[in-house]
Amino acid sequence: xxxxxxxxxxxxxxxxxxxxxxxxxxxxxxxxxxxxxxxxxxxxxxxxxxxxxxxxxxxxxxxxxxxxxxxxxxxxxxxxxxxxxxxxxxxxxxxxxxxxxxxxxxxxxxxxxxxxxxxxxxxxxxxxxxxxxxxxxxxxxxxxxxxxxxxxxxxxxxxxxxxxxxxxxxxxxxxxxxxxxxxxxxxxxxxxxxxxxxxxxxxxxxxxxxxxxxxxxxxxxxxxxxxxxxxxxxxxxxxxxxxxxxxxxxxxxxxxxxxxxxxxxx
Amino acid sequence: xxxxxxxxxxxxxxxxxxxxxxxxxxxxxxxxxxxxxxxxxxxxxxxxxxxxxxxxxxxxxxxxxxxxxxxxxxxxxxxxxxxxxxxxxxxxxxxxxxxxxxxxxxxxxxxxxxxxxxxxxxxxxxxxxxxxxxxxxxxxxxxxxxxxxxxxxxxxxxxxxxxxxxxxxxxxxxxxxxxxxxxxxxxxxxxxxxxxxxxxxxxxxxxxxxxxxxxxxxxxxxxxxxxxxxxxxxxxxxxxxxxxxxxxxxxxxxxxxxxxxxxxxxxxxxxxxxxxxxxxxxxxxxxxxxxxxxxxxxxxx
Numbered sequence: 256x257x258x259x260x261x262x263x264x265x266x267x268x269x270x271x272x273x274x275x276x277x278x279x280x281x282x283x284x285x286x287x288x289x290x291x292x293x294x295x296x297x298x299x300x301x302x303x304x305x306x307x308x309x310x311x312x313x314x315x316x317x318x319x320x321x322x323x324x325x326x327x328x329x330x331x332x333x334x335x336x337x338x339x340x341x342x343x344x345x346x347x348x349x350x351x352x353x354x355x356x357x358x359x360x361x362x363x364x365x366x367x368x369x370x371x372x373x374x375x376x377x378x379x380x381x382x383x384x385x386x387x388x389x390x391x392x393x394x395x396x397x398x399x400x401x402x403x404x405x406x407x408x409x410x411x412x413x414x415x416x417x418x419x420x421x422x423x424x425x426x427x428x429x430x431x432x433x434x435x436x437x438x439x440x441x442x443x444x445x446x447x448x449x450x451x452x453x454x455x456x457x458x459x460x461x462x463x464x465x466x467x468x469x470x471x472x473x474x475x476x477x478x479x480x481x482x483x484x485x486x487x488x489x490x491x492x493x494x495x496x497x498x499x500x501x502x503x504x505x506x507x508x509x510x511x512x513x514x515x516x517x518x519x520x521x
Numbered sequence: 522x523x524x525x526x527x528x529x530x531x532x533x534x535x536x537x538x539x540x541x542x543x544x545x546x547x548x549x550x551x552x553x554x555x556x557x558x559x560x561x562x563x564x565x566x567x568x569x570x571x572x573x574x575x576x577x578x579x580x581x582x583x584x585x586x587x588x589x590x591x592x593x594x595x596x597x598x599x600x601x602x603x604x605x606x607x608x609x610x611x612x613x614x615x616x617x618x619x620x621x622x623x624x625x626x627x628x629x630x631x632x633x634x635x636x637x638x639x640x641x642x643x644x645x646x647x648x649x650x651x652x653x654x655x656x657x658x659x660x661x662x663x664x665x666x667x668x669x670x671x672x673x674x675x676x677x678x679x680x681x682x683x684x685x686x687x688x689x690x691x692x693x694x695x696x697x698x699x700x701x702x703x704x705x706x707x708x709x710x711x712x713x714x715x716x717x718x719x720x721x722x723x724x725x726x727x728x729x730x731x732x733x734x735x736x737x738x739x740x741x742x743x744x745x746x747x748x749x750x751x752x753x754x755x756x757x758x759x760x761x762x763x764x765x766x767x768x769x770x771x772x773x774x775x776x777x778x779x780x781x782x783x784x785x786x787x788x789x790x791x792x793x794x795x796x797x798x799x800x801x802x803x804x805x806x807x808x809x810x811x812x813x814x815x816x817x818x819x820x821x822x
Contacts (some may be wrong), residue, residue, distance in 0.1 A: 311726065312725075313722055313725060313726075329729070330725075330728075331722070331726045332724040332728055333727060333728065334725065335726070336726060337722070337726055339626075339719055339722065343719035343720065343721070343722065343723050345737075345738070345741070347744075347816075356727070356737060359728045360728070360729065360733070361727070411726075432741075487744075
């Protein structure tokens with residue numbers, strides 16, 4: 256495989272419990288170019304979150320290697336910041352302090368106090384949350400919490416931003432707002448982003464490429480779909496766009512015709 | 522969430538933790554209404570807050586008065602308590618020779634012992650609790666021992682500590698320590714074990730070191746549990762000090778009660794009991810208040 260910005264090579268993952276062995280991921284290989292927006296889509300339980308955790312270093316792979324800029328990934332670190340599914344803000348810290356915890360840790364010795372302060376506000380501004388700086392997570396809505404979670408991750412200046420179903424718990428309108436916010440941030444900063452989702456429209460709207468996972472156990476990458484739609488993308492204009500509809504259809508066909516989820520009714 | 526936990530834990534503890542009705546806090550405040558209405562509301566709040574306990578206290582005193590009014594009654598009625606013990610009621614700051622001190626000084630001496638023993642128990646208890654919560658091995662190794670030791674009654678430790686320390690003062694402090702430490706250990710361990718995986722993941726992504734993790738994640742996340750343990754512990758230590766002082770002697774509310782019993786001053790004992798109860802109540806409130814201040818954020822998670 257050619258030298259990629261982020262490369263997953265032959266990732267296997269199995270869990271062992273009480274002598275029985277469950278294979279979750281099998282021979283997953285993927286290359287991601289710098290600045291790419293990749294979505295990983297699949298049915299529940301296909302191991303897509305496990306895959307993200309392996310990239311993050313939170314879960315060790317059973318075999319296979321993750322390379323980031325040629326270096327192997329062994330442990331979690333701020334160069335692979337994670338936006339967690341349920342925001343994971345620390346409830347005893349204010350919005351500002353939550354971001355400050357990350358900034359203080361990552362930029363210790365590299366930025367002065369004043370620079371850190373500016374950087375925190377800059378990142379809160381990116382997600383339009385400066386106004387709630389002094390609020391605690393318990394005092395703001397779910398969508399706002401997720402915005403702060405994104406700000407905290409962005410503030411680490413990660414090489415790769417990992418988003419684990421970031422909008423899954425939000426209502427449709429809030430989700431659309433946040434998708435737009437993420438697209439805007441991606442356009443402005445050019446981050447490499449990998450997002451787990453089970454929302455077909457979200458995947459097509461946001462991604463350069465969509466990685467489709469087969470059903471578990473022993474899930475693998477079934478297909479990788481290029482989304483050749485120019486940016487900036489506008490959800491209303493795209494609603495009738497032929498390329499958009501074709502991509503959408505391709506993902507739907509993959510998920511519901513070829514890899515129907517039959518094991519359990521959700 | 523943490524409130525439910527608190528109730529659940531304290532239900533199994535010997536410390537009573539009835540929360541008084543706080544009507545005022547729940548009343549909507551409309552700025553459009555005038556000062557008079559505001560004052561009226563506060564007054565109503567005070568009345569609804571204070572009137573019921575006042576009435577029940579008076580009723581109970583009346584029953585007591587009636588029951589003990591006969592001249593052959595073994596215990597004095599409240600009116601006799603007032604007369605007999607007027608001296609110690611009106612002059613709590615009296616200073617005499619040896620153990621002949623006013624109630625304030627007696628209570629202060631006991632509180633000092635509790636403060637030392639309880640502080641040691643809090644520090645050691647949190648440290649051991651963190652160890653138990655973090656390490657499976659420590660949990661398996663120490664938890665059974667702690668579960669057995671914590672059921673030993675406080676006074677059963679006293680002869681042993683007298684033998685070890687050869688002196689009354691450190692023995693009393695040790696009894697406080699050994700009484701208060703168990704709920705702190707057990708609750709801290711539970712709190713640390715229950716730190717959500719999400720917070721641990723955040724710490725791992727940020728690569729927080731041991732001390733940073735302890736201060737920034739573990740302590741705040743476990744704080745509601747820790748304070749539940751501290752609150753149970755302070756109640757237990759106040760229970761223990763009175764008993765320990767009875768045996769050890771010197772200035773202190775426990776020995777005061779014992780001394781009064783030996784001198785057949787039943788009224789003095791009753792006054793002392795009121796003091797013990799009120800102080801214990803305020804100790805419990807104090808820790809509860811500290812816990813509320815510290816865990817403000819976590820409670821709204």
